[in-house]
Amino acid sequence: MDIKTLCVTGAGQMGSQIAILGALAGIETKLHDIDEAQLEAAVAANKKHIQRRVDKGKMSAQDMTAAFERIETTTQLDRAAAGADFVIEAVVERLDVKREVFAELDRACPEHAILATNSSYLMSSELAGATSRPDKVCNMHFFFPPLVMRLVEVVRGEATSEATLATTASLARRMGKQAVLLHKEMPGFLVNRILRALSNEAYFLLENGVASFEDIDAACRLGLNHPLGPFQLSDFSGLDIGYNARMEIFNRTGREEDAPAPSLKRRVERGDLGRKTGRGFYDYSTDPPTPTDD
Ligand SMILES: NC(=O)c1ccc[n+]([C@@H]2O[C@H](COP(=O)([O-])OP(=O)(O)OC[C@H]3O[C@@H](n4cnc5c(N)ncnc54)[C@H](O)[C@@H]3O)[C@@H](O)[C@H]2O)c1
Structure with missing residues (x-):
């Protein structure tokens, strides 16, 4: 699947940087959080990180501007999810909150959208049941800080399809990461x-x-x-x-x-x-x- 629009929900330590990785990879990115101040802080922190790349001559100022133009922030999840080909969920590490977010994403996203969780400890099968598309749910686990760490663990849930895993791994590669595949769920991953x-x-x-x-x-x-x-x-x-x-x-x-x-x-x-x-x-x-x- 060709990913044109990415939705990242949760703009904390992880989600903020995952969103800029998407925008740097040329993908239209919607960044969502329930807290407006968190969204503002996320954009400000990203600007600082990317400005450093420009200052070191690793990126042009035009490319930086273009990347930030690809990011839209919102506190409305349905707005962030509408039109998304792929969602990365990075909200607080609480099963009840994540299940609610997945149910809402399932309602608001197009039918073909993949819903991935960045959770460190919860397995995607615990969230897939909150959706009507368990084959399109998996773990996509980044490491802190996502802008720097090169690994992403892609984990097959009980019902995850091959196509979902392939698309997730290819998105990770597009973001400049190396993806490793876990054939089954295991707490703590690799x-x-x-x-x-x-x-x-x-x-x-x-x-x-x-x-x-x-x-x-x-x-x-x-x-x-x-x-x-x-x-x-x-x-x-x-x-x-x-x-x-x-x-x-x-x-x-x-x-x-x-x-x-x-x-x-x-x-x-x-x-x-x-x-x-x-x-x-x-x-x-x-x-x-x-x-x-x-
Ligand atoms: N910090 C790490 O080192 C690390 C590494 C890998 C994975 N993770 C995972 O990433 C996820 C996020 O971790 P973090 O460290 O970025 O947390 P964080 O506390 O920095 O950010 C969480 C964000 O979620 C937002 N939020 C809370 N409820 C929400 C909701 N219903 N909808 C949208 N946003 C909501 C909060 O406002 C906050 O901005 C967790 O699942 C964690 O396990 C963390």
Whole structure:
């Protein structure tokens, strides 16, 4: 399917940049959010990011202007969805909200439109039932920040058709991304599952006194060529994010080994959430950051 019009709903951290990726790829893009201020902030932030490309000579000022002319913002979902060939949903991570949005999209979009969710944890089959087109529903999972990160996970839901997967992967490529295909749904998809396995092992080694967190980080950087060790990465994404994700799994399974590690819990309780608060496993008031005492 040739995608001429894209609708992105949810103009937060992810949706705002996904919309500009669409416009940069030459697609007419409608960006929707329930909050007008969020839409304004999204356009302003995108202008800053893309202006930097122009300043570095990576893009012409005309191309930048043309891309922004292709984006229309609105707080009315039916207006954003009318005429869309493809929708990427990036609203808050709540099943009830997403199901409502999918039901409304199903009513407002043309029959041929594909409805993809950017959700990190919810699987598209949980949303497909809210629509009359489950074959045209799938996960299209970008990584933060979408303007920079080159991967998109495309995930087949229980009823997703081959044509939907092919169109989704080709849209990702048009946006300059590499698409990887998951043949079936699995919570956490590929990247977050692999990351969680690595990070769980890192916490296990730390909690058992096998090595310090800074040596575990050094081992991953120098022995595996990872750009950041698991504790540096936790600090980067925010310790509260990792803590909440683990709590969610723990509340579901009740298994002690799924609970957040004490070294993580103590830092979160103290409000040491990583880079964003200036202190987590490392102290960011020094250059380079220094390991903190627990
Ligand atoms: N942040 C990440 O690193 C990341 C990475 C990959 C995927 N995701 C997924 O992307 C989605 C969005 O995450 P985010 O980090 O951009 O969140 P965010 O909180 O920055 O943005 C969410 C936006 O949704 C809007 N919203 C709420 N209800 C809405 C509705 N009914 N209709 C339209 N808009 C509505 C909010 O006003 C807000 O602007 C989530 O499903 C998340 O799991 C996030």
